[in-house]
Each structure stands twice: as structure tokens, then as C-alpha cells.
Amino acid sequence: MKTRKKELDVDFIGSQEPLTSSEEKALSEFFKKKKEMKKQKSLRLRRTTKKVTTEI
């Protein structure tokens, strides 16, 4: 039997205060790294697929 999902129960999220520069930097580096890792992974996959295709 499926149970009811826990519902988000808040009145507000976030703040009107800006992020600090170190927070901005940390987020930017994280997402940049994530993007790079994804790019490398897809390149690796493409190379493997090409190799397999060539061998066949």
C-alpha cells in the first residue's frame, strides 16, 4: 500500500538577504564541477560506444 507523501509545510522559503560572496562562489564551483563531470562522463561513454561499434 502506498503511503501519503510528506507534504512541504512551510509558509516562507528563502530570504531577501543576498548570498555572501563565499556562498555564491561555493555554489558556482559546485555546479561548474558537476557540469564538467557530466561532460566527461558523456565523452567517455561516446568513446566506448565508438570503440564497440568499430570492433563489430
Add this chain to the structure above:
Amino acid sequence: MTNKKNIGLDFVVDKLTNSIENIVTGDSFPTEISVVTRDDLKLTTKKNGWVFNWLTEFKQPEREVYKLTIVNNPNVIQGLLSVQVKSDHVYMHLIESAPFNRGKTKMYAGVPGNLVAFACKLSFQRGHEGNLAFISKSQLIKHYEETLGAIHFGGRLMIIETQAALKLIDRYFKNQ
């Protein structure tokens, strides 16, 4: 009382899918999200019970402000969202439920969830793979982890990554 119905497929559509739920009657009302206009903000003032200054959000050109309303009732704002599309993610500055949707006496449930899911959707539409960041009060970190699938990034920062974003979109925007 159950708040969901199994429609025979391998997913559950509950009363919060594209909709908000009246707390008292349990009735579900379809919703839509649209860009806020300056006229909309004439009523979202501190005098009318809104906590944040939405005109300030609206005036910042890099930010986009959206409103959640019930279909065919566009003049009553149920909640507001302010986001900024950054170079590799969407940053969610602010969500506020309307004064009548807050606390134990709230009229409708599902307002913030719908708005967060919309921000995730926007992140996909703008090419950021659903990545979303926002700040959290320390006592709410666990709640966001449990309800949104968010990850505590450190300090007051939280992020929602692709898989969690997909789940939220799947839940709140099933048929879009």
C-alpha cells in the same frame, strides 16, 4: 480520508498535482503559475499581511517573480515566488504563501510545493538540468531534505539536483 487516488497506472495523482487543496473541505482546485505584474503587487503589501517586500523583488531586473493562482480566479494570489536564473542553476530567492494560506488556519495546502516544483521546471527549461539552490533556516533543513529531496550544501545553503527535481515535477506537474 485519503488525499490521493490511484488512477490505475504506476503513479499516484494526489490532490496537489497542478492544484491546491482546501484544508477544510478537502476539495482540490486546479492552479496556474504566471508572471507577476506591477498591478498584482498593489495588494501584496505588508499592510495586507504579506511579510516580504515583493515590489523590491519585482524591481530587480535579474529576478523573475511568479504568482500561483487558482484557475479562473487570477486576481487572488495564493503564493509568490522570486527566482534568478544563474549561469548554471536557478537560485530561488523567496517563496511566500498568501497570508490566508499560512499557519494552522491556512485555507489551502500545497502552495509552496507547487512553487518549488515550478522553479525546478524552470531550471530544466533554461538548460540547468533542474538544479536549484536556496537558503534555509537551520531548523528546516531536515524538513526540506524529507519533503523536497533537497541536499544540505553547507551553512544555510540547500540544493535540489536533477533527480529530486524530476520527482517534484512529476508530482506537481504530472500532465504538463
